[in-house]
Amino acid sequence: MARRYSxxxxxxSNATGTYAIALxxxxxxxxxxxARIYDFIIGSRASVADNACTYxxxxxxxxxxxxxxxxxxxxxxxxxxxxxxxxxxxxTPTYTANAYLLNISANQRATFRWxxxxxxxxxxxxxxxxxxxxxxxxxxxxxVDGSILFEE
Amino acid sequence: xxxxxxxxxxxxxxxxxxxxCVHCGRHWQWEHGSGKVRGYCMNCGGxxxxxxxxxxxxxxxxxxxxxxxxxxxxxx
Numbered sequence: 001m002a003r004r005y006s007x008x009x010x011x012x013s014n015a016t017g018t019y020a021i022a023l024x025x026x027x028x029x030x031x032x033x034x035a036r037i038y039d040f041i042i043g044s045r046a047s048v049a050d051n052a053c054t055y056x057x058x059x060x061x062x063x064x065x066x067x068x069x070x071x072x073x074x075x076x077x078x079x080x081x082x083x084x085x086x087x088x089x090x091x092t093p094t095y096t097a098n099a100y101l102l103n104i105s106a107n108q109r110a111t112f113r114w115x116x117x118x119x120x121x122x123x124x125x126x127x128x129x130x131x132x133x134x135x136x137x138x139x140x141x142x143x144v145d146g147s148i149l150f151e152e
Numbered sequence: 153x154x155x156x157x158x159x160x161x162x163x164x165x166x167x168x169x170x171x172x173c174v175h176c177g178r179h180w181q182w183e184h185g186s187g188k189v190r191g192y193c194m195n196c197g198g199x200x201x202x203x204x205x206x207x208x209x210x211x212x213x214x215x216x217x218x219x220x221x222x223x224x225x226x227x228x
Binding site: 034099102104110114116120 | 155156157158159160161162163164170172177178179180181203212216219220226227228
C-alpha cells in the first residue's frame with residue numbers, strides 16, 4: 001500500500017516573484033519510487049479582499065532554492081518520505097516549458113481544493129531533482145496557506 | 153463520456169470535474185461548450201489534452217518509463 005505524506009505551506013506569498021509556493025521533487029533515481037500528488041488545498045487567512053489568483057502546477061527539472069519542508073507521514077508508522085519538498089521558493093525551479101499539469105483560478109475569499117480520482121494523480125518521475133511546483137499569478141499578491149498531499 | 157479524473161471543491165462544494173490526458177497526465181477543468189479542441193486516443197481508450205505533442209500515441213506510463221531511462225527529453 002502506498003505511503004502518504006503531507007506538505008504544508010503557511011502564510012506564503014503567492015506573488016509571481018516567489019516562483020513557487022510549494023514544490024515536491026525526487027531526490028534520487030535510487031529511490032525508484034514515483035511521488036503522486038493527489039490532493040491540493042489552498043486558502044488565505046489574510047484580511048478579506050477581492051483578489052484573484054491563478055495557480056499553475058508545472059513540471060521542473062531542477063528545484064531552485066526554497067525553504068525545505070520535511071514531508072509529514074499521514075500514518076505515523078510509515079518511514080520518512082523518499083521525496084523532498086520545499087515552500088516559498090526564492091530562486092525559480094527550472095520549469096519545463098508548457099508542462100502545465102493543472103491550472104486553477106480562485107478568489108482570495110474562497111478556500112479551494114482539488115482532489116484526484118484514484119489512478120489519476122499528478123505523477124513525479126523517479127528522476128533526480130524532477131518535480132512539480134505550484135506557482136501563483138495574482139492580480140494583487142496576498143499570503144496563502146494550504147497543503148499538498150502525495151503518495152509514493 | 154470521458155472518465156472523471158479529479159474534482160474541484162470550493163468552500164466544501166464540488167463545483168467542477170477535471171479530466172486527464174492519457175498521453176501526458178495533464179488535468180483540465182471540464183467545461184461544456186468551451187470550444188477547446190481535445191482529442192481521443194483509440195489505442196489508449198481515453199481523451200487527450202489537444203497539445204500537438206500528445207497527438208502521437210505514447211501511453212502515459214510508457215512515457216514515464218522512457219523519460220526515467222533518459223530516452224525522452226521532456227514529459228509534455
